[in-house]
Amino acid sequence: MRKRLVAVLLAALAMSSSQLRADPYLADFTYPYPVQRFDFRSQEQDLWMSFMDVAAARPNGRTVVLLHGKNFCGATWEGVVPALSDAGYRVVVPDQVGFCRSAKPRAYQFSLHQLAANTHALLEHLRVETPIVLGHSMGGMLAMRYALMYPADTGALVLVNPIGLEDWKAKGVPLATVDELFAKEKKTTRESIKMYQQKVYYDGKWKPEYDRWVDMLASMYLGKDGDLVAWNQALTTDMVLSQPVIYEVDKIKVPTLLLIGMKDTTALGKDRAPPEAAKSLGNYAALAPAVAKRIEGSSLVTFNDLGHSPQVEDRARFNAALLKGLEALPAAAKR
Template structure:
């Protein structure tokens, strides 16, 4: 009898625990203008995927779920942004996919843009992938073409390794994780050091970084200011303190995780696409001169990584830096859509 009573108590405790966790839900109405510290206006209606994660924290992922603008082809394309980017920065490529008949899903990852900025959170690419899986499962999407850029490319690669049955095609665009930064000699910094650098970000600092890395050797276009100001809004917004700490933790995640050695196990068709002049290497700024000279050579390491992946294609866009989807949109869209439609 006592055993049955104990089982009943444990069952009751389990029910109470589960009922206390906020259920996964999609919010489509009454979205605040200043959503999680960002009041930057997105092109399409923003929805929220609300869920519980890490000790029952209620978190929100902002996303846009957009119907094709022509006859649907039955395919879904999911786009994942990089560190100094948001889901809206995919707008030009999203439009091209919509015009080709794709349902398009653009997501803001946790810690970024219009999504939650938890200060007590373990950022891992596995965890971020699990968040994306939860969103896709909740909205009923079970197979996708997954396109990730920079930090989002690292997330996309990890997602494809964890959930290969969901990813039909994978596009890694100037994806972090193709180079092992600490393994190449970049010193591992204290997180407070990275936080101090994040707190220095303003229009001038962000524009200078983007000019040198995203558009090296290219003229600065007024349209690029849109994306700088999108970040300025967050760095100076209602959750600036939380945002800068999340960004410091996110840099730590890039430096403490690797994915490049697992990429040869990818089974789906994979496109590795880079800007030929991409110089980005996380932590390069605080590395010794000798290390700075040997990292960030995308035209060398990216094709070598692509060669290790079965059923992969490598594309390099001449004259472009870390953000060819912005600086050479027409060629970028032609390359990605051309590859996707033939694979």
């Protein structure tokens, strides 16, 4: 009886603690470097992007811009930033509008084009020219759009398990309204986040250090403003599902490096697709080589035993491959 009472009290304490940490802007979540704020006007409203700007230890004159994924934040790059900084790169890490510590508008026409324009405005504000644009997951999809929109302003493109290497709708994922996506987002819990990531991102495996990123994401859904987070997540899911980039990858003309965990099976909307169609979705082992062939002059580095987030699963191996890949880029990409 006493053990049961203690267990109940501990559970209540944990729940209370979670509620205290709940904040749609991650006010109580520790970012690895100081966070700054870029205020700007977009779609007739005042918005802001939060970002980290980390100086190089011994500057080589180049800047890397790190773009986070849909279920991630700029803070998730904490294992990559010091490796880049130590190697001489300035590192700029924004949180996109709708995510993490940046503005979450009630009404906004989300598009990859708009987020790329916002990012370009931030980089102009920081006087960053021809950066290496590195994107993971949704950030990879955004990085491809950025390179297509601003080829003259993109020194190189690095893609880490980008989503959007296939057209999910064309392969059987049915469309969903924003209201339907919002209803699903409102059901998000810490347990559902962990279950999804373990199954899809990490090939069924789990390490205790992944819990930090689950807690980060889950904390934004808690509390009185959790619906605002869910609403922005629904809007950005609609953006990703309805704006495929795969048909334009042949037009990417900047030096490109792909770093791919081959155990990844990520595909948005797979749970809504017919079973037979779902089986074929998110096969990065097939998708990544096919896309690399379509991007002229690109290089592909694979991690056969890693999944959706190789930079999280094996920090040392990923960083070594990234730095080696950056050094191998054409000279024009290093200006």
